[in-house]
């Protein structure tokens with residue numbers, strides 16, 4: 001191995017270690033996700049919010065941020081029934097947010113159903129299911145349904161999330177691709 005090659009290997013190792021450390025820090029502090037990605041929480045552009053949710057691997061301790069024009073939208077955390085029907089008069093939202101920049105910490109496992117409470121917006125797709133999955137190699141026991149635990153119920157038609165392993169493999173794959181493009 002020439003000196004130049006050896007230096008390249010050293011740099012590659014340092015970059016890899018730094019990326020792993022960064023990932024570890026993200027995991028420890030909890031990631032921050034802007035709901036819907038760049039467009040935010042809006043009816044413009046037909047953002048598929050459940051497609052956005054399915055592409056992320058939410059964990060306990062993560063934070064989601066709803067960004068929107070508070071004149072036209074709000075955020076309601078609702079039970080599954082209200083999420084499904086988009087009918088806000090059917091029950092009471094668990095929580096309502098309306099600052100236009102709402103930070104919500106994901107404190108526990110399970111589904112978090114959000115809709116926009118403005119007339120017609122939920123029906124037009126301004127609704128999202130943020131499902132916080134358990135990080136475990138063993139299969140968690142099937143949660144049993146209780147009536148006072150409405151927001152934690154597993155819904156039958158919710159998409160399955162990719163496993164954490166696949167998600168981290170994706171990150172490592174991206175890192176390798178990045179390194180390959182950088183000319184290592």
Ligand SMILES: [Cu+2]
Pocket residue numbers: 043072073074116117118121126
């Ligand atoms: Cu709205």
